[in-house]
Amino acid sequence: MSQIKFEIEQTLGVLSESGKGWTKELNLISWNGREAKYDLRDWDADHEKMGKGVTLTKEELIALRDLLNQAEL
Incomplete structure (x- = not known):
């Protein structure tokens, strides 16, 4: 199995x-x-x-933000 290479370019925050x-x-x-890409894991x-996590483009992250802003949480 091949090794997955990654570089964390920026930490935006810790949720929990x-x-x-x-x-x-x-x-x-x-x-x-x-x-x-933006990554949550x-x-x-x-x-x-x-x-396991979710990887999002900038456009997908903006769409998610907009959906969350509209949701009654």
């Missing part, structure tokens, strides 16, 4: 932290040398292990 020290973060990440404290 689990009891085991993993954090759910929104970051701007370049995956395998490609253009950076769980990370261990050293950013070596990660959980």
Whole structure:
């Protein structure tokens, strides 16, 4: 299995932290040398292990923001 390469270019924020020290973060990440995208997923404290997540373009993130702003939360 090939190694996934990533570079966290910018950490936008931490949404939560689990009891085991993993954090759910929104970051701007370049995956395998490609253009950076917005990424929401769980990370261990050293950013070596990660959980499943969602990767969004800037346009998708803006659309999500707009949907959340319209939702009655």
